[in-house]
Amino acid sequence: MNFQSFSGVVTNIQNFGASAHGEDLGCTMLFSVRGNSGETVNFVVTPHTYFVEHETVKRGDRITGFYDADAPVPFIYPPQYEAWVIAKSSTDYFVKVDYFNDELLSQDGNLQLNIVPKTEILLENAQQFRGRIANRYLVVLYGPTTRSIPAQTTPYKIIVLCI
CATH class of the missing domain: 2.40.50 (OB fold (Dihydrolipoamide Acetyltransferase, E2P))
Structure with a gap:
């Protein structure tokens, strides 16, 4: 794995994915994050995504998402990465x-x-x-x-x- 990161402010959180019957499962989310230069990245947040200090993230929070830069990604804009780790910004560490x-x-x-x-x-x-x-x-x-x-x-x- 080749971990890279992207930091910014969470602008939207929504459910992501559906069952074969079209129903929203609610276990996977999509976090839209706007960086300091205005660029946007979408993080797919699964039940396996580790949240540093087990913190809950909401719109307006500043976070860093860590993802595997070698993993295949859909060719879409904004880029969409599976988040392995999410960390809320902290002045403590x-x-x-x-x-x-x-x-x-x-x-x-x-x-x-x-x-x-x-x-x-x-x-x-x-x-x-x-x-x-x-x-x-x-x-x-x-x-x-x-x-x-x-x-x-x-x-x-x-x-x-x-x-």
């Missing part, structure tokens, strides 16, 4: 979703994790993760970073994506 290798370096090479005993490491269902976090897709909540390349941080919380 930054969010990165990526694959982290044996050295806990992100796949894009921009962030190195330094784990300490107080770092919370959880599964998507908020249960404690007891395995190794190396060589996995992670949702990382973090604060200050070093100015080195790659930037280094001690995350507040890590959510392991079991995908």
Whole structure:
């Protein structure tokens, strides 16, 4: 997977998809998000989409949606991506979703994790993760970073994506 992100304000939330009989199932939603430059992206939000801190999103909220840039997408405008992770904007932390290798370096090479005993490491269902976090897709909540390349941080919380 090649996680990319798009940030903006949620302008519309609607149900998405129907059963074979044409009835609205209500389990999948479409979030329309307008970016800072006026561009729009639609995120397909399924029951499997992970919401950081399990927050509820509504119209007017500023969010970042993370999606697999290598996944096939319909050739339509505005672009429509399946959201794997949605994070509401926060002044308390930054969010990165990526694959982290044996050295806990992100796949894009921009962030190195330094784990300490107080770092919370959880599964998507908020249960404690007891395995190794190396060589996995992670949702990382973090604060200050070093100015080195790659930037280094001690995350507040890590959510392991079991995908």
